[in-house]
Amino acid sequence: MATYCLTVARLQLALGHGARRLHVSAAYRAKAKVAMSRFEPTSFVNYKKLQSNVEVVRKRLNRPLTLSEKIVYGHLDDPHNQEIDRGRTYLRLRPDRVAMQDATAQMAMLQFISSGLPRVAVPSTIHCDHLIEAQIGGVKDLARAKEVNHEVYNFLSSAGAKYGVGFWKPGSGIIHQIILENYAYPGVMLIGTDSHTPNGGGLGAICIGVGGADAVDVMAGIPWELKCPKVIGVRLTGSLSGWTSPKDVILKVAGILTVKGGTGAIVEYHGPGVNSISCTGMATICNMGAEIGATTSVFPYNHRMRTYLEKTGRGEIAAVADEYKDLLVPDEGCEYDQIIELNLDELRPHINGPFTPDLAHPVSEVGAVAKKNGWPLEVKVGLIGSCTNSSYEDMGRAASLAKQALDKGLKCKAQFTVTPGSEQIRATIERDGYSRILSDVGGVVLANACGPCIGQWDRRDVKKGEKNTIVTSFNRNFTARNDANPATHAFVTSPEIVTALAIAGTLDFNPETDYLTAPNGEKFKLVPPTGDELPARDFDPGQDTYQHPPSDGTSLTVDVSPQSNRLQLLEPFDSWNGNDLEDMVVLIKVKGKCTTDHISAAGPWLKFRGHLDNISNNMLIGAVNSENDAVNKIKNHLTGEYGGVPDVARHYKANGVSWVVVGDDNYGEGSSREHAALEPRHLGGRAIIVKSFARIHETNLKKQGLLPLTFSNPSDYDKIRPDDKINIKGLKSFAPGRPLAAVVKHSDGSQETLELNHSFNETQIEWFQAGSALNRMKELQH
Numbered sequence: 001m002a003t004y005c006l007t008v009a010r011l012q013l014a015l016g017h018g019a020r021r022l023h024v025s026a027a028y029r030a031k032a033k034v035a036m037s038r039f040e041p042t043s044f045v046n047y048k049k050l051q052s053n054v055e056v057v058r059k060r061l062n063r064p065l066t067l068s069e070k071i072v073y074g075h076l077d078d079p080h081n082q083e084i085d086r087g088r089t090y091l092r093l094r095p096d097r098v099a100m101q102d103a104t105a106q107m108a109m110l111q112f113i114s115s116g117l118p119r120v121a122v123p124s125t126i127h128c129d130h131l132i133e134a135q136i137g138g139v140k141d142l143a144r145a146k147e148v149n150h151e152v153y154n155f156l157s158s159a160g161a162k163y164g165v166g167f168w169k170p171g172s173g174i175i176h177q178i179i180l181e182n183y184a185y186p187g188v189m190l191i192g193t194d195s196h197t198p199n200g201g202g203l204g205a206i207c208i209g210v211g212g213a214d215a216v217d218v219m220a221g222i223p224w225e226l227k228c229p230k231v232i233g234v235r236l237t238g239s240l241s242g243w244t245s246p247k248d249v250i251l252k253v254a255g256i257l258t259v260k261g262g263t264g265a266i267v268e269y270h271g272p273g274v275n276s277i278s279c280t281g282m283a284t285i286c287n288m289g290a291e292i293g294a295t296t297s298v299f300p301y302n303h304r305m306r307t308y309l310e311k312t313g314r315g316e317i318a319a320v321a322d323e324y325k326d327l328l329v330p331d332e333g334c335e336y337d338q339i340i341e342l343n344l345d346e347l348r349p350h351i352n353g354p355f356t357p358d359l360a361h362p363v364s365e366v367g368a369v370a371k372k373n374g375w376p377l378e379v380k381v382g383l384i385g386s387c388t389n390s391s392y393e394d395m396g397r398a399a400s401l402a403k404q405a406l407d408k409g410l411k412c413k414a415q416f417t418v419t420p421g422s423e424q425i426r427a428t429i430e431r432d433g434y435s436r437i438l439s440d441v442g443g444v445v446l447a448n449a450c451g452p453c454i455g456q457w458d459r460r461d462v463k464k465g466e467k468n469t470i471v472t473s474f475n476r477n478f479t480a481r482n483d484a485n486p487a488t489h490a491f492v493t494s495p496e497i498v499t500a501l502a503i504a505g506t507l508d509f510n511p512e513t514d515y516l517t518a519p520n521g522e523k524f525k526l527v528p529p530t531g532d533e534l535p536a537r538d539f540d541p542g543q544d545t546y547q548h549p550p551s552d553g554t555s556l557t558v559d560v561s562p563q564s565n566r567l568q569l570l571e572p573f574d575s576w577n578g579n580d581l582e583d584m585v586v587l588i589k590v591k592g593k594c595t596t597d598h599i600s601a602a603g604p605w606l607k608f609r610g611h612l613d614n615i616s617n618n619m620l621i622g623a624v625n626s627e628n629d630a631v632n633k634i635k636n637h638l639t640g641e642y643g644g645v646p647d648v649a650r651h652y653k654a655n656g657v658s659w660v661v662v663g664d665d666n667y668g669e670g671s672s673r674e675h676a677a678l679e680p681r682h683l684g685g686r687a688i689i690v691k692s693f694a695r696i697h698e699t700n701l702k703k704q705g706l707l708p709l710t711f712s713n714p715s716d717y718d719k720i721r722p723d724d725k726i727n728i729k730g731l732k733s734f735a736p737g738r739p740l741a742a743v744v745k746h747s748d749g750s751q752e753t754l755e756l757n758h759s760f761n762e763t764q765i766e767w768f769q770a771g772s773a774l775n776r777m778k779e780l781q782h
Contacts, residue, residue: 047324050074050187054327057084064331066231068266068298071206074327075189077223086337087230087264090761092223095189095208097123098215100165101175101450102156103130103602104193104673106567106610108212109159111774112219114570116781118163118554121221125166125183126156127175130606132449134417135458138426142171142447151566152610155558162553165219172545173422173448176200176387179207180283181312181424186301186321186328191218195290195672195696196387196475201298202283203305204321204328206266208296209696211674213703213773220777225763227695229295230265232257233336236273238345242528243363243512245397246281247389247473247494249342250288251350255360256340260666262294263695265337269299270330273344278533279308280391287388288475288492291357293669293694301328304533311534349512353477353491354469356593363497367508375489375507376469380461382412382502383482384495385419385446386453389473392428392539395420396531398499399434402441404526405503408518412442413505415461419446419453427542428535441503452482455603459483471501478597478670480622484604496529567610572778573681573705575771581686581707581728587649587659588634589722591626594663595670596697598622600679602671609675612682619679620645620661627722637723646683653684662720663690668697677701681772687728689742689756691717702764705772712739712755719754723747728756734768736761 050071057073058065061084065073076082077092084091098120100108105126112120131152132145146153153170160167168178175192176199183190186204191197193215200207208226218224234253240246253267267289269282277285282299289297299305301321309318321328349363354375361369370377384390384398395418405411418438420426426448429435435445450456453474459482462468467487474482477490491507500511503526515523550556560567590598601618608615621632621644635641636648638655652659661680667690668676677700680688687707691714701708707728711717720726727743734740740758745751760768770776 047187047320047327051324051327053079056080064334066233066268066334066336067300067328067330068206068229068231068268070327071187071189071298072229074187084228086228089228090225091228093189093226095122095191095218095224097183097188097190098218099125099127099175099179099183099190099192099197100212100215101130101194102126102128102152103606103609104212105156106152107612107674107678108193108215109156109163110570110610111212111216112163113159113558114774115216115220115777117220120164120219122218124164124219125168126160127168127178128153128156128170128172129174129449130454130456132170132447132451133456133458134446134451138445138447145170145447149607151564155560155567155610157547158556159558160547161549162556162558164549164553166549167547169545169547171423171448171543173420173425174387174390174450176287177390177421177425180280181422185309185314185317186305187324191215191224193672195670196287198289198294198296199283199287199387201286201289201296202279202281203308204299204301206296206298209290209672211672211677211696211700211703213674214699216774222777225761226295227264227759230337232262232265232267232294232338232340234267234269234340234342235271236269236342236344237271238273238343239276240344240347243349243496244344244347245349245494245496246277246284247288248347248350249344250285251352251360251493252342252347253340254288254292254352254358255350257292258358259291259356259669260293260692260694262289262292263666265294267292267294267297268330268336269297273342274299275302275304276344277304278393279304280393283391284388288357291475293666295695300330301325307534311539349494349497351471351491351493351497354489355477355479357475357477357492363493364510364512366491367510370507376467377507378469379414379471379501379505379507380468381415381417381470382498383417383419383452383470383472383474384498385417385421386450386472386474387421388475389495390419390421390425392425392535393531393533394473394495395425395429395434395438397529398495399437400529400531401496401499401503401526402437402443405516406437406441408516408522408524409520410503410516410518412502414502416441416443416502417446417452418443419451420448423448423542423545424539427540431540432535455481455484456606457483459485462488469507471498471507473498476670478595481597500526565611565614566607568612568614570612572775573771575775576731576769578732580731581658584658584660584686584726584728585637585652586720586722586724586726587652587661587685588620588623588645589626589662589720590620590664590667591624591629592664594623594667596668596673596676597670599668599676600673612678615675616679616682617646619649619683635722649683649685658684658686660687660689660726661685662717663688664717665691667691667693669694672696674700674703677704677706681706698759702760702767703773705768705770705775707758707768709740709756709758712757716754719752720744721746734760734765736765
């Protein structure tokens with residue numbers, strides 16, 4: 001009860017309201033094992049302060065504000081003096097809280113330990129969801145993960161306890177579902193060390209994916225920097241019905257904007273169509289907004305959010321949000337940098353892929369496109385769940401289709417897996433019979449974790465290199481992402497369409513028009529899916545999986561063994577020596593798409609996320625070398641021999657040779673993993689020179705003391721040869737807005753000078769000069 005009272009006291013303090021009891025049903029509290037402990041860390045937004053800041057900024061700008069502007073500018077460190085210019089200036093912000101998944105939390109906590117600070121300055125949590133491999137089924141896979149990852153889980157648990165960070169144990173669920181159920185709410189600003197953190201926008205929150213170093217800044221109490229986002233408005237009219245789902249909204253938008261069309265912008269959904277979408281459906285749309293490069297996505301506060309808050313034990317927050325509802329919607333007459341109109345009445349079910357999440361097809365057309373392109377039509381596996389689509393509503397709608405098939409004597413022709421998003425979802429769908437239906441139709445219920453979505457899948461039904469098709473309700477489908485097989489054609493769609501295609505077993509099945517055949521020969525069509533938005537009864541929280549940190553952890557210790565191959569304490573990177581960079585070799589000139597999966601693969605490599613030297617052995621092993629169209633085969637210009645990218649980089653470093661990477665468009669798209677920046681720095685890299693960057697990766701490179709630079713003329717990419725030497729000039733007068741120069745020396749004795757742009761501000765230049773943002777933080781402490 002002490003925890004419960006603390007929560008209420010914090011709510012009263014934050015909102016300035018008189019005594020009110022936080023509304024959580026007695027039944028819900030009783031089932032939660034430890035009453036309100038999992039809710040205690042919630043940092044309730046100070047609506048009065050938010051409103052005050054918004055009024056200051058609105059008066060300064062003298063114009064109506066979008067919803068995202070209200071929440072972002074409402075969290076400014078200095079609203080009176082902050083320069084605000086969408087797409088140009090850098091904002092200094094004060095987020096309300098931090099969330100970290102276990103794969104990225106390792107490096108984030110190692111960096112926080114290096115900072116020397118005694119305790120986090122804002123409420124923060126760690127979520128164990130990435131290290132559980134899907135192999136047999138949920139119970140056995142979880143038990144195996146606890147054993148295999150014991151050292152890492154112990155490190156994260158003890159570091160959380162020492163430094164004041166809440167710890168969600170393995171089996172609790174996927175970080176974004178836990179945030180939606182516990183920590184997101186209208187008007188809050190949260191940063192998370194995962195690119196799909198924007199999931200919280202479904203509850204009217206500004207939730208932004210970042211690298212671990214950004215999280216360390218916020219946990220250290222330092223204002224967090226973000227380039228002032230542009231705002232893309234998506235106006236929704238009409239309403240969803242039939243086979244069309246919330247997932248189809250973002251699948252359609254991804255087809256319109258492409259994987260880089262949202263870069264540097266917040267996508268803000270509005271219009272009368274919003275009210276036809278459930279709260280968890282809105283979260284689905286915001287979640288996959290990461291695939292268009294958006295900073296985040298957000299929906300305006302409405303009755304759907306209120307109902308979800310009440311059902312998840314946060315009725316008090318909903319009541320106060322109601323009082324401030326004008327603050328939690330866009331101002332009338334606000335202006336967007338771009339407007340997309342989408343009529344939900346006309347929207348058809350979509351399926352995107354393969355190999356990229358922006359290749360959009362109506363489900364009715366994908367079969368013909370597949371035949372034309374030679375994509376395998378047989379669906380080998382259908383996978384539903386993930387952080388994008390594992391809500392109660394998602395599972396209910398999938399179960400409604402499975403039940404129809406079972407009633408006709410049919411089971412899935414394809415393999416079928418089900419990933420609950422959280423322990424609460426698992427327990428509730430088990431109680432309400434959905435799990436049994438999905439299992440009976442052929443499904444295997446996996447652990448409450450990321451699993452196959454991030455490559456944690458011990459897949460054995462096809463051999464590596466065997467061409468095959470899978471359909472998922474995930475968010476990302478880059479080459480080899482799910483199963484490490486580059487020949488797997490992965491398509492992303494809604495859980496409903498996945499279920500239908502798994503039953504039919506073929507990609508060219510259109511459930512809106514096509515018939516299935518029962519064992520008795522009867523032809524039948526599937527009736528459009530149905531499912532309750534929220535359970536009629538309260539959610540069943542299931543097992544308690546939350547560990548709250550002690551009030552004082554100073555006496556606790558966090559041990560990292562020097563012999564460990566999973567964890568490694570960090571050594572500071574070297575600072576800039578004050579000179580221009582000379583005679584750097586081109587480690588690799590990357591051809592085409594280069595995501596963070598190409599730069600630092602996940603899957604089996606996740607086990608080394610806490611050991612920088614070991615995980616650096618996967619650096620750029622998936623990138624295509626422009627010289628020979630091969631992966632992980634580059635020329636060592638000191639020996640003349642070909643070798644793996646990490647091996648050649650290590651050889652250069654050992655011989656005191658600095659190097660650069662040259663890349664194409666939208667370099668570093670995808671995950672927020674900062675290992676894709678830490679590894680090049682660790683192995684001797686100095687600069688990454690490309691046509692354009694994805695937002696998070698560009699920031700991560702800056703944080704680690706590297707130079708992310710872009711060709712002023714993108715066609716200059718073609719002028720770089722694999723055996724060039726490059727000097728970067730202008731670093732002694734390095735300044736915001738002032739281009740640098742690359743002197744490119746060719747092996748034939750000729751040379752040319754190319755202009756390189758950058759987006760560094762003064763603070764970020766100090767990171768470069770100090771060797772990293774963490775080094776600069778330490779300098780400022782003395």
